[in-house]
Amino acid sequence: MILRKLSFKKKLVIAFIGVVSIVGIISIYSSSQLIRNKLEQALHEQTMNIIEGVENSVEEKKREILELTSLYAGSKKVVDYTSYGMKHMVRREIMALRKSGGLASLEIMDTSGKLFATAKSAGELFTAAEEGVEESKVDEYLVQRVLNGSSEVYLGGRGSKIGIWAIVPLEKFNEIIGMMQASYLLDLNFIEELKRITTADISLFTGEELSLTTLPSESFSLKPELLNEVLLKKKKLVDNMVIANEFYKIGLTPLLRKDGTLLGMIMVSLPKRGMISLASQARNRLLIIGGLGVFLALFLGYLIAEHLISRPISKLVRGAAAISAGDLDQEIIIDTQDEIGVLAGTFNEMRKKLREAHAKLENRIELVNKELEESNKELERANKELEKTNKENLELYEKVKQFNKELKREIALATKELEESNRKLIYLNEYNDNILRCMNSGVMVMDLDGKITTLNAVGERILNLSSEELKDVSLHDIRRIEGLSRLLAKTLKTEKTYVGHEVTIIQMLDKNPGNKMIPLQVSTSVLRDNNHRALGVIAVFRDISQIKQLEEQLQRSKKLAALGEMSAGVAHEIRNPLGVIKSSAQMLRDEFKPVETRDEYQELTTFIIEEVNRLNRVITEFLSFARPTPPNLQEVNVNEIINKTIQLIASQEKVTPDVKIKVESSKNLPLLMGDPEQIIQALLNVVLNSLQAMPEGGELRITVRRADDAEEKYHPSLLQIQITDSGEGIPVSIRDKIFNPFFTTKEEGSGLGLAIVHKIIENHKGFIEVESEVEKGTTFKIFLPLAA
Structure with missing residues (x-):
């Protein structure tokens, strides 16, 4: 808001x-940053040069130590004393050589690498002999290379110290008689010497720990990222660092062992205070020069704005104000050739054209007024014709209104009839759905493309298929109901009706692994419309598995009845001779006892x-199966029966003590209707x-409950006694044979135990089911009927 009130001249300034x-x-x-960057780059290059100088100094020192060691190895006294085995003389000689060369240690070793003599400086840990070690620390590879006439020099370290090692052969008459090894310690004298050469502070690191430094403070550590960079890449690098509250440019170069692993680092440090001081002086000078330049630029800008911009624009403003007041004869005179002069010329040209346009506009207004009067007269005539047309449209509107009223009445009547039809259609659909739902048989409708359009709940349960699974799926693609799909396709092809046709499908079991073959009784017919055109096929089917099972049980009962009648007579005929055999054997044992071989005779x-008694028991069991005693039906407490069964089980000698029985x-529970003795016998055989x-x-787990509490499919008038073990299980191949008489998988046993159980349960109007899985139980x- 304040800027809007200012003059153009002030805004421009x-x-x-x-x-x-x-x-x-x-x-x-920008200039100060450029100067700072140049100084930073110069310091970086200086640091890199110093690092290279340090590396060269280390290499030069390595060559110096190698040459010195080679010179000492050529000493005639050392060679002669060593060849004669004069350890004391050798030690005295190399001690003098070590001191004169400024070495940390000087050692003589034989051709096997074992230490022969050593000379070391006090307090140094650079020899093998210092710790009482008789073997040299030189590896076999270096020994082999020296014995081949080679000389080696390398960096090494022990503890917190780093040094240079050189090893050369000792030769006498061109024959290698041993080796000389010298070590030089990279100590404070060494880094002080480097400092004098490079004019920079030098620090020595052993591994990651600071060992020696010429810096005034030793309380600093390297940044982890710098250490990682050196450890991983093993190359020299330059970075910035703060040491004792002062900025330094540091350079790191790694010290590597002969195998390339990191031994330590040498760090050079250059203080940045000189560079910072130069950068500050340059910045201050730039500020002074820049301030003077800005002041001069402002002064010149003001003069230019005043004489070349502000005054011409003021003339333009006064001319524009005169034209806005109606003075079209006002002319602006500006004697410049710049944009403002061009603007003034354009302004004068605009003024002339505006004056001409004003004159033309006045003439045009007179002409328009005349045309407007003519248009008003035409408009009056059009209004009269429009009133006439509106009257005719009003009459037409009344007719359309009446027609719409009649049309709404017709639509309402049609809508009412349609709703009534929809209600009837919904009722018929619900009626049909109720019929399909209440049928005991499955109902399926297949269209001409082989897709299922209708399947009631009973059909879904029999086929173990849901409507969602059959959606957009052809019936012929479901292989496990192939028999049913073939019959439907045959009905559609022949257009015949099939009644009571038997097919077999495969039912997928949900709880137990494997499949189950289900027989179906199917009736099919072609589904047609009012014009007798085929729409598809309808099938009515039911599961006849129980009927098949009942037929098999009936046949089995007939066979067993015939077997029982025949076996009863056979058993009677067998028992009579058995009685005679037993009586004769008892008389032989008790009355006719020979004097000799009495024990064998008795045995x-x-x-x-005993064998006659066992055969008699088998016959007794067989007779109880073939001619079972009719049950003495009475109301029985099932819990008492279970308790008596458990007591009888506990008295059995063959019961494994490791079996845990849970009830x-x-x-x-309601009372049973049955014979307690026979039920106990049946339970005892199963257990x-x-x-x-x-x-x-x-x-072994025994569970007693109402049958409908276990599974909804069982009738509530039944009681279920479930006996579950964790034993070996029954293979599928013999599961259907376990209730057959004389069938057994045991070495001992008659094979009548489960057959008798089946017979007792059957005589009580009950039934028995078996579920088993091998290795699981x-x-x-x-299932027995409850008392009324």
Whole structure:
């Protein structure tokens, strides 16, 4: 708001000051940064040169130590004393050589690498002999190379010290008689010497730890990223660092062992205070020069703005004000050839054209007024015709309104009839759905493309398929109901009706692994419309598995009945001779005892009697199966029966003690209608069979509950007794044979135990089911009717 009230001249001056100030500040800042960068680059290059000088000094020192060692190895006294084995003389000689050469240690070793004599400086750890070690620390590879006539020099370290090692052969008459090894310590004298040469502070690191330094402070550490850079790349680098509150430019160069691993580092340090001082002086000079330049630029800018911009623009403003007041004869005179002069000329030209246009506009207004009067007359005539047309449109509107009213009445009537039809259609659909849902048979409708359009709930349960699975799927693609799909396709092709046709499908089991073959009884017919055109095929089917099972049970019962009648007579005929054999054997044992071989005689007769008794028990069991005693039906408490069964099990000698028996039963169970003795016999046979399946021990669980509490598919008038073991399981191949008489997988046993169980449960109007998985266990489910 304040800038809007200022004159153009003041705005121009302010803008000029701002631009000149910003340009000056940017220029000063850029120049100071450029100078600082140049100084930084020069310091960086100086540091790199110093690092290279340090590296060269180390290499020069290595060559110097190698040459000195080679010179000492050529000493005639050392060679002669060594060849004669004069250790004391050798030690005295090399001690003098070590001192004269400024070495940390000087050692003589034989051709096997073992230490022969050593000379070291006090307190140094650069020899093998210092720690009482008789073997040299030189590796076999270096020994082999020296014995081949080579000389070696390398960097090495022990503890917190780093040094240079040189090893050369000792020769006498061109024959190598041993080796000389010298070491030179990179100590404070060495880094002080480097400082004098390079004019920079020198620091020596052993590994990552500071060992020696010429800096005034030793309380500093390298940044982890610098250490990682040197450790990983093993190359020299330059960076900035603050040491004792002062900025330094540092350079790091690695010291590597002969195998290339990092031994330590040498750091050179150059203080940056000189560079910072130079940068500050340059910045101050730039500020003074820049300030003077800005002031001169502002002064010249003001003069230019006043004489070349502000005054001409003031003339233009006065001329524009005169024209706005209606004075079109006002002329602006500016004697310049710049943009403002061009603007003034354009302004004068515009004034002339505006005056001419004003004259033309007045003439045009007179002409328009005349045309407007003519147009008003035409408009009055058009209004009269429009009133007439509006009257006719009003009459037409009334007719259309009446037509719309009648049309709405017709639509309402049609809508009412349509809603009534929809209600009837919904009712018929619900009626059909209820019929399909309440049918005991499955109903399926297939269209001409082989896709299922309708499948009731019973059909879904029988086929174990849902409507979602059949959506957009051809029936022929479902291989496990191939028999049903072939019959539907045959019906559609022949257009015949098939009644009571039997097919087999494969039902996928949800709980147990494997598949189950399901027989179906199917009736099919072609589905047609009112014009007798085929729309598809309808099939009505039902699961006849239970009917097949009942037929098989009936056939089995007939066979067993015939077998029982025949076997009863055979058993009677066998028992009579058995009685005679047993009586004769007892008489032989008790009355006719020979004097000699009495023990053998006693054993044989006893064996005959025991085998006769065993055969008699088998016949008794067989007779109880072939001619079962009718059950003495009475109301029975199932919990009492279970308890008696457990007591009888506990008295059995063959029961494994490692078997844990658990009983789960409710106290409020209803009474059974049955013979307690026969039910106990049946339960005892099943439990003993389960115990025999767990010779190594396991768990036997007996669960008693109403059948409909276990699974909804069972009738509520039944009681379920479930016996589950964790034994070996029954293979699928013999599972259907376990209730057959004389079928057994045991070495001992009649094979009648489970057959008798099946017979007892059947005589009680009950049934038994078996579920088993090999290596996991078996479950027997016994279903018995409850008392009324």
